Amino acid sequence: MINVMVEDNKKNLALQKDLLSGNKDQVIRGIKEVAKSGTPAVVHHLLLATFKSGFPEALEEGKKVLFNIKDQNAVGELFNALKGEDFVEYRADIAASIWEAGLNAEDRLIDLVEIAVQSDYMTIVEITTIVENIESGFPYEEVTEASLIINEHLQDQEDESRIALLSSLAETLNSMAAE
DSSP states (O other): OHHHHHHHHHHHHHHHHHHTOSOHHHHHHHHHHHHHHOOGGGHHHHHHHHHHSOOHHHHHHHHHHHTTOOOGGGHHHHHHHHHSSTTGGGHHHHHHHHHHTTOOOTTOHHHHHHHHHTSOHHHHHHHHHHHHTOOSOEEHHHHHHHHHHHHHHHHHOOOHHHHHHHHHHHHHHHHTEEO
């Protein structure tokens, strides 16, 4: 068992090294390897390779991998990226990957709303899509808290399109509240 863990760790370290390489072919190879045998431990490195390497091919390949992640354990890393400052300009793509991949974010409503209110228009669209695709609804208390967060930000908002979109998100949430 320990040998398997050591091998997995070596594999992850080699994969992380490829993903952070300055060599385009190595980065692309690393991204393709993540699709085959990656783990949540390399998601942050995948995001760096995809969005920060500067290689258009890495952006294209990386998005394909992100949009097809099947490991639910990757959600935490994706949310860390959404909430952090490293990938602000790529939040829409990262949020899109959550719903495109069919990952479950139903227990992250407050996080989703907090990200939406501090993000650009397209990220709000993607987060609204995530929320709309959650079939289970949300506890009434969470919806109330989320609505308060949205309403606080609406008061400071001057961009009419963001106001309309955030208001729409609040309406969607209210319709999904479980009594």
